[in-house]
Structures are given as C-alpha cells and as structure tokens.
Amino acid sequence: MMAVPSARAAETRERILSAAAEEFAERGYAGTSIGSIAERAGIGKGLVQYHFKAKVDLAVTLVQATFAQAPFANVVTTDPPPRGIAAIVASIRAVSRAFRDTVRVRAAVRLVREYDIIPVVFPTPYVGWMAVMAQCLRDATDDGDIPPGLDFETEGWHLVATFTGVQETSHRLTQRQDLPERIEEMLQRQLRLFGVVDPERFLRQGSNQAPIS
Amino acid sequence: MMAVPSARAAETRERILSAAAEEFAERGYAGTSIGSIAERAGIGKGLVQYHFKAKVDLAVTLVQATFAQAPFANVVTTDPPPRGIAAIVASIRAVSRAFRDTVRVRAAVRLVREYDIIPVVFPTPYVGWMAVMAQCLRDATDDGDIPPGLDFETEGWHLVATFTGVQETSHRLTQRQDLPERIEEMLQRQLRLFGVVDPERFLRQGSNQAPIS
Numbered sequence: 545m546m547a548v549p550s551a552r553a554a555e556t557r558e559r560i561l562s563a564a565a566e567e568f569a570e571r572g573y574a575g576t577s578i579g580s581i582a583e584r585a586g587i588g589k590g591l592v593q594y595h596f597k598a599k600v601d602l603a604v605t606l607v608q609a610t611f612a613q614a615p616f617a618n619v620v621t622t623d624p625p626p627r628g629i630a631a632i633v634a635s636i637r638a639v640s641r642a643f644r645d646t647v648r649v650r651a652a653v654r655l656v657r658e659y660d661i662i663p664v665v666f667p668t669p670y671v672g673w674m675a676v677m678a679q680c681l682r683d684a685t686d687d688g689d690i691p692p693g694l695d696f697e698t699e700g701w702h703l704v705a706t707f708t709g710v711q712e713t714s715h716r717l718t719q720r721q722d723l724p725e726r727i728e729e730m731l732q733r734q735l736r737l738f739g740v741v742d743p744e745r746f747l748r749q750g751s752n753q754a755p756i757s
Numbered sequence: 758m759m760a761v762p763s764a765r766a767a768e769t770r771e772r773i774l775s776a777a778a779e780e781f782a783e784r785g786y787a788g789t790s791i792g793s794i795a796e797r798a799g800i801g802k803g804l805v806q807y808h809f810k811a812k813v814d815l816a817v818t819l820v821q822a823t824f825a826q827a828p829f830a831n832v833v834t835t836d837p838p839p840r841g842i843a844a845i846v847a848s849i850r851a852v853s854r855a856f857r858d859t860v861r862v863r864a865a866v867r868l869v870r871e872y873d874i875i876p877v878v879f880p881t882p883y884v885g886w887m888a889v890m891a892q893c894l895r896d897a898t899d900d901g902d903i904p905p906g907l908d909f910e911t912e913g914w915h916l917v918a919t920f921t922g923v924q925e926t927s928h929r930l931t932q933r934q935d936l937p938e939r940i941e942e943m944l945q946r947q948l949r950l951f952g953v954v955d956p957e958r959f960l961r962q963g964s965n966q967a968p969i970s
Contacts, residue, residue: 570873571873571874572787572871572873572874573787574785574786574787574788574874575787575873575874658785660783660784660785660788661784661785661787661788668929668930669929670926670929670930671930698942701926701939702923702939702942702943702946704926705919705922705923705925705926705927705939706918706919706922706923707922708921708922708925708926709918709919709920709921709922709923709925710915710918710919710922712918712921712922712925713883713914713917713918713921714918716881716882716883717881717883717884726914726915726918729911729915730915733915733950736950737946737949737950
C-alpha cells in the first residue's frame with residue numbers, strides 16, 4: 545500500500561520530532577534510541593521508522609531545521625532591521641532565548657556539539673555568526689557608536705566564544721535558569737570592551753523584548 | 758594465584774590509562790570500549806579488565822587524577838605563590854596549557870562534560886575555580902592593582918565562563934591550535950574590563966612561561 549501524505553501523517557511526523565528533540569536534548573545522541581523516542585511519543589517503533597529510517601536521520605532533520613531558521617540563520621524579521629550594536633544585542637538575546645525556550649534548538653545544539661560520535665557531517669558552528677558580528681561592529685564604527693581601531697574579526701570571534709561559554713556554564717550549573725541575567729551581564733561587559741558610547745541606550749529596552757524573532 | 762603488585766603491574770596500569778585517555782579524548786565515553794582501549798594499548802582485553810573492571814572505573818580514575826592535580830586543584834607551586842592579577846594570569850595560562858598538551862586532561866574534561874551519559878557522580882566543574890578567581894580579584898583590589906567597586910563573584914563567574922567558551926571554540930574550530938593566542942587575547946580583554954592599572958606588566962612575561970606547573 546502506498547503512503548498518502550496527509551495532515552495526520554504530518555502531525556505524526558511532528559510528534560516524533562518533538563519526542564526526538566526531548567530525548568536528544570536530555571540524553572544526547574548516544575543515550576537516545578528509536579525505541580526511547582517511540583516510547584516518549586507514545587507510538588509504535590515501526591511508525592517512527594516509517595517516518596525516519598534511523599536515529600541519524602532524526603538528528604539531521606532537527607539540526608537542519610534549527611540552523612535554517614531565525615535567529616540562527618541570522619534572518620532579521622523586524623522592519624527596519626537592527627544594525628550595529630543594536631543588532632549585536634538583539635542577536636545574542638534572541639539566540640539565548642531560543643536556547644532556553646525551545647527544546648528543538650537545545651537538541652540541535654547538543655547534537656552539533658556531539659558531532660564526533662554522529663556519522664554525518666554537520667555545518668561548522670560559530671563561523672557564520674562570528675562574521676555577522678564582525679560586520680555589525682564595522683557598521684557600529686561607521687555610525688560613530690564605537691571608536692575606530694577595533695579588530696572586527698578578533699572581536700567577533702571572542703564575542704561568540706564568550707556567548708558559548710556563558711550559555712554552557714549556565715546550562716551546567718543552573719540548567720540555564722540564570723541564563724537571561726548572565727547574558728545581560730555579558731552584554732554590559734562586551735559593550736564596555738568595544739568602547740560603546742552610552743551603552744545603556746542599547747540595553748535599557750530590556751531582555752524580554754524580541755527585535756529578532 | 759594471588760596477584761603480586763609489581764613495577765610491571767604499575768607499568769601496565771599506566772599504559773592502560775594512557776590508552777583510555779586517548780580513546781576518551783578522541784571518541785568520548787560512548788565511543789570508547791574496553792576492547793578499543795585494549796587494542797590501543799596493544800594488550801589483551803582480559804588484562805585491561807584485571808586492572809579496571811569496567812569502562813566507568815577508567816573514567817573515574819582519569820577524572821579524579823586530573824582534578825586532584827595542579828593546576829585544577831589550584832595548587833600553586835611557585836615560591837612565593839602568585840597573588841591577585843598575577844595569579845589569575847598564571848592560572849588561566851596553566852589550565853589552557855594543560856588542555857592543549859595533556860591527553861589525560863583532555864579526556865577528563867571531556868568526560869566531565871559528558872556527565873549525563875556516565876553512571877557516576879563527577880565533581881561539579883567551574884565553581885571551585887570561580888571562587889579562587891573571585892578571591893584573586895579581592896586581593897588585587899586590596900593591593901591597589903584594580904579600582905574598588907568590582908563584584909568579585911560575578912567577575913569570577915564570567916572569567917571562568919569566558920575561558921570555557923574560548924577553549925571550546927578553539928577546540929572546535931582549530932583543534933586548539935590557536936588556543937595560546939586566543940588565551941592571550943582573552944586575558945588582555947579581561948584585564949581591561951577589571952580596570953587593571955598597566956595590564957602589560959602582568960602579561961609581558963609571555964605565555965610560554967609556567968608560573969604554575
């Protein structure tokens with residue numbers, strides 16, 4: 545019998561992906577199996593395998609979906625889009641919110657970190673975001689918001705590396721409960737390092753707003 | 758037949774630990790087995806199991822040995838010991854050298870990161886080091902090397918989190934080839950953030966020296 549794509553099938557597929565995301569986020573790639581995903585989704589193992597042949601296919605689907613999507617693709621959805629320092633603040637807040645609130649993002653990030661035990665090539669993390677941050681710093685310099693003389697590539701590297709460490713440390717010590725305040729502390733320090741004139745004007749709008757969705 | 762502890766047995770044990778460290782560092786806990794360790798050590802599986810009953814025992818031994826040892830135990834071996842900003846610079850350089858040069862340290866750090874798939878309780882990372890860094894900042898303030906007003910605990914948290922991100926990012930993008938220069942860039946930025954008076958006097962001795970061994 546041929547499968548007929550249907551709303552029901554799409555719904556089952558989403559249910560499997562949600563269960564897989566929870567499993568991968570909590571237990572990692574090695575700790576997850578088609579069986580544990582089926583159990584969490586409350587469906588049979590055969591139905592999972594009808595939609596996704598193997599565990600690795602679920603991992604790839606989750607990673608691709610996350611990295612194709614704002615804020616990871618650095619898609620800006622406000623009009624006008626933020627620029628310079630405002631764009632850096634919006635991007636870092638949006639990514640940290642996504643880590644904290646979205647289990648599919650947490651799963652994807654963990655899977656990418658576990659790349660060396662997963663038999664597939666994932667996109668290289670960090671480098672795209674570093675380039676975008678470097679460009680924002682260049683724009684901020686052009687706009688007169690920071691003094692000239694910054695090495696944009698080096699600062700972009702350290703900005704992304706620092707974010708990575710803040711989210712990893714908050715994850716390990718508080719399951720990301722303190723991530724929003726740690727991100728604000730980090731932004732204050734970074735803006736000070738860049739020599740931003742009057743940094744508060746970029747920070748006072750509050751971390752619960754969503755300039756990038 | 759009773760086993761007689763001997764130099765030969767101790768040598769075999771060290772050979773097994775070295776092979777296990779290489780396996781864990783390269784392939785993680787899930788990717789390593791008693792069989793792959795035996796193969797790498799060039800000895801029989803039975804002999805590995807004579808010394809270490811299970812994979813988890815090897816993991817625990819490696820983690821305990823690393824965290825009992827300078828620089829992770831924050832044991833200072835110079836006389837007089839460094840203090841304040843000099844101690845921060847020495848500690849961060851020593852830990853980053855250990856990451857880069859010592860496979861047993863890389864194995865231990867990876868195992869601690871993979872704590873949620875290993876059936877044993879590891880020591881909580883970061884917090885001891887954060888407390889030591891906070892104390893160093895307090896000493897530096899007392900000594901007049903940084904202006905008063907710093908929140909020592911918050912700065913200690915961010916210093917360790919930033920180091921974590923720098924080493925993880927360097928690991929992922931260059932297999933830690935650029936770690937020494939990234940650490941120096943990071944130290945320059947951190948000392949600037951703390952408001953250190955004349956930061957170069959703490960940095961110019963060069964990153965290839967070993968104030969903490």
